[in-house]
Amino acid sequence: MNLTLQQDGASDIVKHIDLEVPHNEKRVLMHSCCAPCAGELMEQMLANGIDLTIFFYNPNIHPKREYEIRKNENIRFAEKMGIPFIDADYDVQNWFTRARGMEREPERGVRCTMCFDMRFERTALYAYEHGFPVITSSLGISRWKNMEQINDCGERAAEHYDGVSYWTYNWRKEGGGARMYDIAKREAFYAQQYCGCIFSLRDTNEWRESRGREKIEIGETWYEQKLT
Secondary structure, X not given: OOOEEXXXXXXXXXXXXXXXXXXXXXXXXXXXXXXXXHHHXXXXXXXXXXXEEEEEOOOOXXXXXXXXXXXXXXXXXXXXXXOXXXXXXXXXXXXXXXXXXXXXXXXXXXXXXXXXXXXXXXXXXXXXXXXXXXEEEOHHHOOOOOHHHHHHHHHHHHOOOOOOEEOOOOOOOOOHHHHHHHHHHHHOOEOOOOOOOHHHHHHHHHXXXXXXXXXXXXXXXXXXXOOO
């Protein structure tokens, strides 16, 4: 079913999918990792009449300049869509404390589980304190992530709070993954070149150097440019 909607100050939003929120709820708190991953979720939830609020809690992102760019891109799009945006704490030292001893763990390993747990725990707590019955996250739309790992962390966080459930919808299906990139290009989002944490940045740069490529330059790549 396709339905074109108008939002205040926003481009036309096309409804590509019919969404069913758990327990037929209409109010959702969505943990967002970045604007490129969140864009498809934001548009489709809005097109389905869901009362959506964005929760930005990502103390893993390093350095602070990268964190601010990603956050501000998400704020920019949320304002365009007319979606409330919760700017949570950047308690990076807490994240480093939790990551101690996991510095050389691979992507999708136990360090990532710790990271998802930390972010979803805070999201679930906020949802419980502010009357959101459902939480979800944009993390799972990325093909670089383990969706089962993310959903396990989300469900585990929600279990701590009565009346809060985690929505495990597969946002990649029915063209969602492709539309994620289409929206990023349309909106000229900042194109981050690594997952986010200092260890991901290190590993990505080591991989680049092994192939004769230059290290990542923070704040230099945007989706209107042709990525190599």
